[in-house]
Amino acid sequence: MGNKITVKNLNFFYGKDQALFDISLKIPEREVMAFVGPSGCGKSTFLRVLNRMNDTIPYARIEGEVKIDGKDIYKAKTDVVALRRMVGMVFQKSNPFPKSIFDNVAYGIRINRMHSSKKDLADRVEKALKDAALWDEVKDRLPTSAFGLSGGQQQRLCIARALAVQPEVILMDEPASALDPIATQKIEELVVELKKDYTIVIVTHNMQQAARISDRTAFFMLGKLIEVNPTEKMFTNPDDKLTEDYITGRFG
Amino acid sequence: MTMLTALCAIFAITILVIILAYIAVRGVSAINIEFLIDTPKPVGEGGGIGNAILGSALMTLLATAIGLPIGIGAGVYLAEFGDNWFGNTVRFLSDTLIGVPSIIVGIFVYTIVVLPMSRQSGFAGALSLAIIMIPIVARTTEEMIRLVPKSMREGALALGAPQWRVTWNIVMPAAASGIATGAMLSIARISGETAPLLFTALNSRFYNYFFDQPMASLTVQIYNYATGPFEIEHQMAWAATLILVGLILFINIVVRFLTKKKY
Ligand SMILES: Nc1ncnc2c1ncn2[C@@H]1O[C@H](COP(=O)(O)OP(=O)(O)O)[C@@H](O)[C@H]1O
Ligand SMILES: [Mg+2]
Numbered sequence: 014m015g016n017k018i019t020v021k022n023l024n025f026f027y028g029k030d031q032a033l034f035d036i037s038l039k040i041p042e043r044e045v046m047a048f049v050g051p052s053g054c055g056k057s058t059f060l061r062v063l064n065r066m067n068d069t070i071p072y073a074r075i076e077g078e079v080k081i082d083g084k085d086i087y088k089a090k091t092d093v094v095a096l097r098r099m100v101g102m103v104f105q106k107s108n109p110f111p112k113s114i115f116d117n118v119a120y121g122i123r124i125n126r127m128h129s130s131k132k133d134l135a136d137r138v139e140k141a142l143k144d145a146a147l148w149d150e151v152k153d154r155l156p157t158s159a160f161g162l163s164g165g166q167q168q169r170l171c172i173a174r175a176l177a178v179q180p181e182v183i184l185m186d187e188p189a190s191a192l193d194p195i196a197t198q199k200i201e202e203l204v205v206e207l208k209k210d211y212t213i214v215i216v217t218h219n220m221q222q223a224a225r226i227s228d229r230t231a232f233f234m235l236g237k238l239i240e241v242n243p244t245e246k247m248f249t250n251p252d253d254k255l256t257e258d259y260i261t262g263r264f265g
Numbered sequence: 266m267t268m269l270t271a272l273c274a275i276f277a278i279t280i281l282v283i284i285l286a287y288i289a290v291r292g293v294s295a296i297n298i299e300f301l302i303d304t305p306k307p308v309g310e311g312g313g314i315g316n317a318i319l320g321s322a323l324m325t326l327l328a329t330a331i332g333l334p335i336g337i338g339a340g341v342y343l344a345e346f347g348d349n350w351f352g353n354t355v356r357f358l359s360d361t362l363i364g365v366p367s368i369i370v371g372i373f374v375y376t377i378v379v380l381p382m383s384r385q386s387g388f389a390g391a392l393s394l395a396i397i398m399i400p401i402v403a404r405t406t407e408e409m410i411r412l413v414p415k416s417m418r419e420g421a422l423a424l425g426a427p428q429w430r431v432t433w434n435i436v437m438p439a440a441a442s443g444i445a446t447g448a449m450l451s452i453a454r455i456s457g458e459t460a461p462l463l464f465t466a467l468n469s470r471f472y473n474y475f476f477d478q479p480m481a482s483l484t485v486q487i488y489n490y491a492t493g494p495f496e497i498e499h500q501m502a503w504a505a506t507l508i509l510v511g512l513i514l515f516i517n518i519v520v521r522f523l524t525k526k527k528y
Contacts, residue, residue, distance in 0.1 A: 064423060098425035108416040111439045121424035171420070178424055 017042040017182060017212040018063065023077035025058055025236075027070070032058045036077075036238045038231060045208045047227035047244065048216045050259070054233040056216045057105075060184045063214065064100040065093050081182070098125055101175035105187040107167035109159035109174075114151050117159045117170055118142060121178035137177060145173035146203050165196025172203065183207065185215040189222070201226050220260055224248050232256045285510065292507030295500045301508070305470055305486070308495050314505045316472045317486035320387065321509075324466060324480060325456050327391035332398035332455075333448055339399065340406025340444075345432055347407070356407075359400035370396050371461035379465055387473065387480030390466025394455040401454065405447025409440040442525075449520035453513045459484035483509045 018040040025033035033055045040046050048056040058067070065086060067073045079086050086096055098121070109117050118138045121127075128134040138155075142148040147169040151162070159170055168188055175183060185204070189197040204213060204226050217223050223230050224244060231241040232253075240253045251257045299313055306312030339359075343352050370393050378389040413436045421431040437444070459482075467479040468489065483505055490502035 066419065066423065069419070069422065094425045094427060097423055102419075102423040104416055104420065104423075106416055108414070108420040110417060110420065110435055120421070121426075124424065124426045124430055174420075174424065 015042050016040060017081065018214075019078075019080040019083075020062075021078040021080075023059075023062065023075070023079065025055070025062060025067075025076075026074040028072040032236050033062075034236045038238060038241060040212060040214060041229070042212050043208055043210070044228040045204060045213045045215060045226055047223035047230045048214065048233060049218075049220065049223050049230060050233035050239075052218070055236045056233055057186050059233070060102075060186055060214060060216055063182070063184055064097050064102055065091075066097075066102065068093065098178050099180055100182040100184060101178065101180035103168070103171050103175055103183065103185040103188045105190055107164065107171050107191070109162075109167050109170055112159060113156045114159050114162070114170065115155040118173050118177050121174060125178055127178065141173040141177035142170075144176050144207070145169045146199065146206075147173055163196070165192050165199060168192060168196070168200060169203065172200075176207075180211065182212045182214070185213065187216050187218060190218060197222075220248075220262075232259060234259070288503065288507050288510055291500070291503035293504070295504035296507065300501070300504060304472060308493070308497060312501075314483065314486055314501070314508065316469060317481040317483045317505070318508065319472060319474075320466070320469065320481040321456060321483040323474070323476070324387055324391040324394060324462075324482060325452065327388070327476065328394035328398055328455055329448075329452055331391065332395035332451070333402060335395075336399040336402025336451070337406050337444060337448075339403040341410060341432060341437070343403065343407040344410035345428075345436075356404075359403050362396075362400040363404065366460070367393075367397055367458050368460035368463075371464045374461070375464040382477075384477070385465060385467035385479045386477050387466055388476040390462045390480055390482065391476065393461035393465045394458060397458065397461065398451045398455050401451040402447055405450070406440075406444050409443030409447065410436055412443065413439045445520055449517060453516055456513055456516070457484060457509065459488050463488075483512075 016039040018038075020036055020038045020040075023033055023036040024031060036059065048059065050056055061067045062075065062079060063081075063086075067075070075087060081096075081100065085091075110120060112120070115138055118141050119134055122134060122137050128137060139148060139152075142151060147166060150166060151170075154161070159167065162170060168191075172183075172188075189200045192200065201222060204215060207213060208228075215227065227244045229241060230244045230247045232239045232247070232251075232255075234255060240247065240251060240256045242252065247256065248260060251260065299311060301313060301318070302315040303311065303313030304316045305314070339355065343356060346352070347355065374389050374393040374396065378392060379385055382389070417435060417439060418431050421435045422428075426435070462482050462485050466482060466485070468485045469479045469481040471481075473480050487502050487505045487509065490498045490505060493499070493502075
């Protein structure tokens with residue numbers, strides 16, 4: 014399978030502070046790649062490079078090359094709106110809009126004018142909710158507030174919302190870190206299910222989680238990419254001493 | 266500590282209740298249908314505040330129509346794009362304007378509108394009220410919009426929403442009840458203003474539906490009645506005060522009801 018995302022010699026700065034150092038990485042299509050590493054090592058920053066979310070930070074600066082499907086997404090003529098539609102994002106803390114469950118999922122479809130009729134819109138919302146394994150739990154309460162859902166349901170709603178605009182890549186920043194074990198397990202099962210259709214990059218603090226759900230793991234430390242390997246190798250026979258120390262819990 | 270703050274709260278509430286009760290007791294006896302719909306008459310012949318109620322309503326309405334959109338727009342600008350020297354200047358001027366005694370706004374409008382038109386008018390009165398309203402609405406709107414969590418904006422941006430859509434259909438609705446509360450407070454505030462109307466709208470003894478003519482208002486009418494020499498006038502001042510307080514209370518309750526959180 015080909016590489017969906019190719020990053021070459023990426024340096025990233027918050028003003029004068031450099032957060033990422035000379036990162037080169039290939040992310041294969043329809044696989045799950047996990048980003049692990051101690052907090053503050055730049056995982057979120059890197060994730061937000063991939064959908065240009067850092068554009069909202071005026072003092073942020075980037076060097077190097079980030080290609081998705083072979084196209085440099087930092088080229089001047091890049092359509093950021095189209096990019097963000099193709100590269101969906103799920104955040105650490107679930108962030109539903111102050112709208113109904115239906116309208117949350119419909120939001121991205123509406124702003125991107127993807128539906129042909131009211132019926133089509135409803136069908137798309139239903140499909141997204143089904144794909145996010147949430148439909149059965151909410152089908153009778155679509156017009157009610159999204160804030161009435163449990164934490165785990167809210168996070169799956171945010172996943173449904175991201176799926177509704179038919180992305181190709183989904184970025185997840187510690188999507189289960191605020192959830193209880195059962196809700197976490199649901200998210201994990203969902204990720205494994207979704208990789209059939211999507212390329213997924215997931216940041217996680219939880220080594221077992223990375224081991225359970227990812228095909229490849231990238232280990233970051235202090236803004237540097239220390240090692241990237243198939244997850245199985247990473248957890249049994251890592252190339253780098255630092256990786257081994259981190260995985261076995263000697264620091265971090 | 267809890268005790269002390271509780272005592273302060275009780276003290277504040279008590280004063281408020283005493284004032285309201287006093288107004289009610291003094292005012293209620295003079296209120297009747299005639300008082301509510303009549304225009305003022307010479308002392309001893311009855312008369313009422315009908316035209317003043319209408320004038321206050323018209324001027325508050327026009328002031329709101331001018332002040333609310335400008336105030337909300339300015340507040341949105343300050344919150345979303347105002348982190349620069351221009352935003353800081355606007356913010357500073359707004360805060361200054363909020364602190365300026367309202368009579369000065371009256372003098373200002375007198376100079377730029379009344380003198381050139383050589384006539385006091387309902388429009389000049391409404392404009393003064395709008396000028397008082399704008400900075401209050403702008404600053405509360407800004408505060409409320411800043412309270413909307415960054416994560417909610419990012420959620421929308423991540424779906425491909427352009428900035429203006431994020432502001433318009435995520436941030437503003439999320440801040441709506443706060444913005445409405447600010448608007449309500451500013452409307453309540455301007456409907457109690459007297460000083461800026463004295464030079465601008467003046468007063469009128471008649472029902473007047475036209476903004477280019479002097480216009481009566483409850484507050485100025487209360488001022489006139491209260492400073493008159495006769496006891497019967499004082500009674501009418503209390504009655505008009507009761508009506509004014511009642512109307513402000515009513516605005517508060519209505520907006521509370523309208524902005525009850527839907528989600
Ligand atoms: N908006 C920001 N402005 C300035 N520095 C930031 C910002 N966000 C993150 N950083 C810094 O960049 C580094 C990497 O942060 P982050 O990417 O959030 O790490 P991680 O997600 O791995 O915990 C940290 O030192 C953090 O303090
Ligand atoms: Mg992070």
